[in-house]
Amino acid sequence: MPSIEPAHPSWLLSVVSIFRKDWQSELRTRYAISALAMFVITTISVILFSLGSEGAPPAALSGMLWVVIFFAAMSGLSRTFVAEEERGTAMTLQLMASPSAVLLGKLLFNLVLVMALNSVTVVLYGALISGFVIRTYSIFLVTIALGSVGLAAASTIIAAIIARANTKGTLYPVLSFPILLPLLLTVINATRLASEGALFEEAYGEFQVLISYIAVVIATSYMLFDYVWKD
Amino acid sequence: MVLKLFLGIWICAVIVLGLSLPMVAQPQHWYELPIVPGLEDKARIVFFHVPTAWLSVIAFVSSMIYGIRYLRGRQPEDDIKSASAAGLGFLFCVLATATGAIWAKVSWGTYWNWDPRQTSIFVLLLIYGAYFALRSSIEVEEKRAALAAVYSIIAAVTMPFFMFIMPRILASLHPEPILNVQGKIQMNTTMLLVFLSSLAGFTGLYYWMWNLHVRAQGVELHRIQS
Numbered sequence: 001m002p003s004i005e006p007a008h009p010s011w012l013l014s015v016v017s018i019f020r021k022d023w024q025s026e027l028r029t030r031y032a033i034s035a036l037a038m039f040v041i042t043t044i045s046v047i048l049f050s051l052g053s054e055g056a057p058p059a060a061l062s063g064m065l066w067v068v069i070f071f072a073a074m075s076g077l078s079r080t081f082v083a084e085e086e087r088g089t090a091m092t093l094q095l096m097a098s099p100s101a102v103l104l105g106k107l108l109f110n111l112v113l114v115m116a117l118n119s120v121t122v123v124l125y126g127a128l129i130s131g132f133v134i135r136t137y138s139i140f141l142v143t144i145a146l147g148s149v150g151l152a153a154a155s156t157i158i159a160a161i162i163a164r165a166n167t168k169g170t171l172y173p174v175l176s177f178p179i180l181l182p183l184l185l186t187v188i189n190a191t192r193l194a195s196e197g198a199l200f201e202e203a204y205g206e207f208q209v210l211i212s213y214i215a216v217v218i219a220t221s222y223m224l225f226d227y228v229w230k231d
Numbered sequence: 232m233v234l235k236l237f238l239g240i241w242i243c244a245v246i247v248l249g250l251s252l253p254m255v256a257q258p259q260h261w262y263e264l265p266i267v268p269g270l271e272d273k274a275r276i277v278f279f280h281v282p283t284a285w286l287s288v289i290a291f292v293s294s295m296i297y298g299i300r301y302l303r304g305r306q307p308e309d310d311i312k313s314a315s316a317a318g319l320g321f322l323f324c325v326l327a328t329a330t331g332a333i334w335a336k337v338s339w340g341t342y343w344n345w346d347p348r349q350t351s352i353f354v355l356l357l358i359y360g361a362y363f364a365l366r367s368s369i370e371v372e373e374k375r376a377a378l379a380a381v382y383s384i385i386a387a388v389t390m391p392f393f394m395f396i397m398p399r400i401l402a403s404l405h406p407e408p409i410l411n412v413q414g415k416i417q418m419n420t421t422m423l424l425v426f427l428s429s430l431a432g433f434t435g436l437y438y439w440m441w442n443l444h445v446r447a448q449g450v451e452l453h454r455i456q457s
Contacts, residue, residue: 157385161378165368174364178357179385182392189400209395220388224381227302231374
């Protein structure tokens with residue numbers, strides 16, 4: 001059984017320092033940030049070119065927003081764990097910090113990355129794609145926030161799994177898609193509601209699904225991470 | 232040997248009975264099956280399609296349970312059991328998808344229309360596919376077994392969300408498998424008996440195939456070790 005550490009000051013400190021370590025090495029190379037940004041720009045321009053002068057129904061556009069976010073996330077979020085394996089620093093990290101601190105630190109890093117990615121994507125998507133109109137901003141903002149947390153939670157544990165495999169790049173979306181599909185279907189539905197101008201109360205069901213999804217995925221990741229991380 | 236023979240006869244009997252018993256509007260005799268309005272002879276698929284769908288879920292759950300057992304005990308045998316169950320589950324999942332699609336063509340006019348049932352079996356297919364893609368890309372046995380087990384657990388805890396999500400998005404045209412919405416059994420005794428025998432026969436077939444595969448893999452494991 002995984003050992004459950006108390007919220008000891010040193011445990012919290014190692015969570016924060018793992019987050020800061022990843023953040024600093026990210027700022028040094030800007031690998032994930034530039035890959036994500038270019039991915040978003042490329043995908044949105046492909047959508048723009050393929051739509052041409054013709055619009056698309058709002059339901060299709062709110063779905064496509066999440067297609068952009070999903071594939072952009074798949075191109076950058078595995079970095080935190082894959083980089084440790086490639087640099088050969090995974091061993092050191094295993095010795096230095098408890099598994100749960102590693103998981104939480106990496107989860108925080110991915111969460112910040114997804115939040116940044118989503119804000120950029122939403123602004124660009126809204127500005128460039130004229131047919132995409134949001135009528136209920138409260139639903140949209142809560143959906144983006146909960147969707148980001150869920151996306152970060154599921155993709156962090158899958159990233160930890162694929163970091164140990166041989167074909168990392170192609171395996172990542174393959175493994176993540178079935179896990180993320182409940183989340184994607186729910187956020188697409190909620191975004192459609194927001195673009196149709198539904199009342200905030202009408203999206204309660206979606207929010208309940210999202211919150212329970214986040215809770216289930218984070219709890220499962222926490223319990224299983226020991227088996228993924230330790231050799 | 233006796234059990235194998237018995238299983239063969241049992242399955243043959245189920246197939247013959249399921250296909251040959253007459254379907255009438257008002258069953259008078261024990262050998263007559265009731266007509267399901269709108270389905271008629273197409274309803275006979277229930278004897279073969281539902282067991283395959285049932286087994287693809289049972290295999291998935293048992294693969295996960297053996298995965299948990301592997302994580303707790305680290306016995307290579309548990310990983311073999313888990314992987315064998317997943318392999319058979321994939322086979323039955325393909326069969327359920329194919330038979331379902333053929334039936335959908337006959338009764339809905341299209342092979343595929345993203346009915347909630349079709350979507351969930353499709354997701355199950357994707358999970359099986361991802362599971363084997365993961366297994367084939369890890370060379371170290373212990374690591375492969377542990378990561379595959381972890382993945383099947385994560386997949387299993389996120390699957391139930393579809394039960395809440397799908398009805399919010401799409402309405403289903405799929406007939407209720409055994410019980411209808413009111414909780415009443417639509418089948419008469421004979422039909423239910425043939426259906427349950429088929430379920431039992433297919434489950435026995437699954438167990439036999441699984442056991443065979445596990446033993447063959449176990450022999451392989453001992454040969455490598457010695």
